[in-house]
Amino acid sequence: MMEVLKQAGYSLATLMVVMNYGLLLVGLVTIIVARVHGRIGPPIWQPYINILKTLSMRTALSHGIMFYLGPVFRIVGGIGLLFFMPVVYGSSWMQNFSFAGDVILVVYFVFFGMLGMALGAAESGHPYSAIGIMRGLAQNTAAELPFALALMALAAQHQTLSITDIVAAQQGGIAHWNMITNPVATLAGMLAFFGMMMHSPFDVHLAPQEIPIGPPTEFHSSYLALMQTNRSIFHAAKLILFMNLFFGGATSIFVMVVKTFALLMVVVFAGVVFPRYRVEQSIRWFIRIPLAVGILAVVISAWK
């Protein structure tokens, strides 16, 4: 029992680190995008202000039980994703509950929150929620195709599905990273990564600027607070997953921050350069070049 409590305490501490890191990242990205647009942008702690603001709203509406539970599902999905992954390789406390399952568990758990939030938003009865969810689900599933292939290429290369083992295999310098030892799989994974991070050009389902559409417009006050918190955690967790899979993992929090930040910047830069895809365009994009790269990755990795 003590073991479990100790682990829970460690995980909570990890969560705090990752959450704050995630919030700062969101703030920073907003600034970067604003600068590219020629604006100054909000302060870096704007996400904190947003959460405090939404938390202190005095009114809240509910369309029903599922609507009420939707954000809970969503944030359980985000935190759970983080909790089932080792964050820092070799650290005694940043292992979370990664003993519960391997990378298959982690990638399936991504959908837990998505599905729960979708159910909640759909109960609102607002057609725009449903349209936003449809777009999000459709695009995310398409992005999974190259990702699945990349994952299988890694499984073929390392003959393991354990994230810890995959990270362990990449230790000993940049030459051992999967980025170098399996560049095609990394390419496939990174192409999928663009879709999974939901940045432009793959952010039509959020459509943050012009049309109020999708779950974030229906949820408000404390629900939105939960969702905003989740977004920072979820963002960070996905970055950590990709770092672990392709870029050698991290042996300290510092390395983790550097690597994930660099990874995020790839997506952010692509986002400010490329215009947004419509949903069917993004799906078509995933099932062409990324799919081909993914198949190539598997073939090469299985050949070895």
Add this chain to the structure above:
Amino acid sequence: MVTPIYIFIIALGIAFLLPLLERAKKGAAETVFLAALSGIALISWHWLFSLLTGRCEIGEIFTAGFRPPFSINLRVGMEEAVFTSAINLATLAGAVYLIRELSGRGTKSMMLYLLFVMGMNGMVLTRDIFNLFVFMEITGIASYALVALRLDTKGLTAGFKYAIAGSLASIFMLLGIIVIYMITGTLNIDSIASRMVSFSGTAAAGFVAPAVFMLVFAFMIEMKQFPANGWALDVYDSAAPGISAMISAGSAGAALFAIYKILPIAGEGWYMAAAITGSVTFVAANLIGLKQERAGRLLGYSSIGQMGLLLTVVSLGLKGSLPSWQLIAVGLFINHLLAKAGLFWLTGITGEDRIRNWGVIARRPFLLMMMGLFMAALSGFPPFPAFWSKWTLVMSMFSGGMKVWVVFILLGSLFEVAYLFRWFGYAVRGGVEDGESGDIVKGTPEKTAVIFFGAALLTAVAYYMMGKMIDNSTLMLMPLVGAAGLLLFERFDPRVRGIVSLAAVLYYGYMIIPGLSGMPLFFNSFFLGGGAIMLLATLHRRTASRGFYPMLLLMIGSLSALALSSTSLQFFYAWELMTFSSYILVLRGKKAMKPALLYMVFSAAGAYLVMAGFASAGGTVFGGAGDGIAGMSGSLQMLPFILLAAGFLVKVAGMGLHVWAPGAYAEAEDDSSAIISSILSKAGVLGFVFLFIKAGTAFTGSTYLYSTIGWIGAITAFFGALYAAMQEDAKKLLAWSSIGQVGYMILGLAAMNQIGWVAALYHSVSHFMFKGLLFLAVAGVVYRTGTRNMYEMGGLIKRMPMSFISVMIGIIALSGVPPLTGFGGKWLLYNALIERGWYLQAALAFFSSTVAFLYCFRLVHAIFLGQAKPAFRKIKEAPRSLIAAQYILIMAIMMFSMKPSILIKPIMGIVGERFDTLLTWQANTLYSPFGYWNGFAVMMVVCALFAILLVILLLISPKPQKVKQFNIVFAAERPETPETTHYAWKFFTPYERAFSGILKPAATRFWNAVGEWAEAVAAMSRHIYSGNTGAYVVQIFIFGILLFILSRGGLS
């Protein structure tokens, strides 16, 4: 013993006495007529009984005290006794059926009938070739007159055509007999054969061949061989159905027996020609039957086909190529005799010739049941005699190296199944197209009794044959006994029947399961346990549901028998029972006519593949250690493996062979759909399990074959999910989902390693739970809303919260999202595939499972979330028994999700030592060579997180203001009719657009084309039967030429 001469004495004597009797006392003639027929029948039965019990020897009767060649002699051996007994029984029953018509036409019709019966007896009994000719003429002339008895134009012209064809046959026969007599100096059949041989090489030999040709040609016409059979079709079509029944059942049998006697005279060279003619006729008649719309003519095609098949069997038997051919022939003959007569009799009762209008008998459950029984018998379903005969036939043919024959015979049988069940579909579901709405079925008590008698007799013969043919027949009989027992409860309230069925399943399970182990234990627990839960769900039925519970019990029982089977025959028997019972369950759906037919045709084709597979393995794939497929040398194993795998792929709806499945799953009644898709779909999985166990991986080509099956599984999983996402109909969505889910199981099994098999079996159970749950929940929704279109629903969460919870749990489990059971199946599957090195398949399976999220969300959103329609604002929660069954399943899902080991450990035990052990348990963690999974820990973490975060939300926002469902605003405006804003129709349009390239229904188009081609060929071939007598005569001559060419080939 009573000498068979009395048969002729009674017939002739009474025939001449009848007019006198009628004058003496009105109505006396009928009594005496029936008594005479009974007397004739009794004589033949007495012989049969005495011969069977060994109380007498074969009877040789010499007329006038001389021996042949100076006298005509009759023989009553076992064969003759069987045939005369059967013919006399049928004609007696036929007379009872026809008695009102016959007496209405006066004594002359009864006289004709007696002569008809006498002629047929003579054809069977006589050993004199000229006498045979005479009896054929008597039978023929009596039947022309009987056919024309209606005195309408159709009957008269048909009688005339019959007479013309008969005369042609007579001319050739007489010429043949004259020449043969000239050469051999005898008319005795037995001596002719022996003398003919001695003429080879002499000058007389030049005459032998033409004489024999004329003789055989004449008999072939009598046997109504293709294409010289247009006249016969017109006869079946136009005569009173009672008369057609007798001609089809009786005189065709007599003609068959006659040719059986004649062929040895013709010599061995003719056997092959006759067999080819017979099988061509079988295929052609059944092919043309596909386009037939009239009941009488359709039965005519079927009769001609059956005669062709019998001719093939007899010829090949005489040739020595078919061991135990007598059994095959007698089984086929009796089956044909009773079932065909029964169907003709039914046609007479309904008085409806267009099969589209056969809906008239839908409201007569007894007649419908009889029809179903005769259909099952004619199509060769167990336990009817044709089933055993066809099995033996195919087994013998394969072991004799006659593979091509098997192909033709199975093809012909498939055509027959198609048109017979098309007709049956109209009867059950067709309604009446343009007839009056009143009840036009005009049965009389004696007619109904005769039909029942025919069915009872058929069943008795079936029971007898089953006892002889199958091992452990008592056990195999259990499903049928259970179903028959339930028929006794048909008049009770449906709930009583449901409870009785449930009790029967539970008791049966209690009796057999403790004695089982391994795969039989797994599948029996699965089928019976699952069946019981699903039976519980059916208890909400308030409608009469006639025949539902017997068929359901039969299906569950046959699935259990399938899992218990230890020989190929037992397996195939159970397989066919399952097919038939599930077909009826599908057909019960309101719009199920076409889907049910498609299901039947595909199932039959699959079953024939399975049968051919068993045959090619020597009949003992699933039984006999070291025998069958496992004992065959490497390269020989490929054929049975491919055939069996193809058959099972049809059942699991593997991509390309799946076109029957969406309709069958979706159009069955709502609770049946749940059963069919959650339980029945695993029958194919069971087939694969048995096959893979027996076949192993050591044979030539196994790597490619398993890999192909694996790819088919993966592709099926993908397309199943993709199509499911595009459906508007909730049940179609679930149907496509089931197709896809079974694909994963096949993929897992084909990996042929421990993890793959555990994955497949685990996923079977898991799929049963969540898919049963989803189908039952949707059944409740459809029951309340009256629609299956999801876009017509919406917002039902407020009215049906219990059903909503079911669907939500169901989709989470289905999608494979942790922490529910679905994840375990996925985790195991990927590990298995990685172990096997099937990375691409694993990636495709992974992608499929993400596509599954799409339809999962769509299902729950379109039905329960969004805006409600005004019509459904007041509907109630689903019926209690449906909800109860769902919550049992939910409890099971929760239990297995919490502790996956309680399901996986036993499954690992069942998979056993067949493969290298790859999976290990350490406390709650399951380890594979690649990864690990602790379901318990995942569940705990998720539950704890959920509880903590929910509490936080409750603390921050304890009482949000509740708003009504319609209280929505967008762009600062409130829609006047919010229900129109429910976004559900064509939900995934962008996906559809992006994947438009691969969403074309190629398989459906292909199979439609196959169907259209078959129908077009049938329609074209049908034109040769123009109804023109001259054309028929030309056809007879063309047939003669073809037969001549064929016989030349045969003789050389």
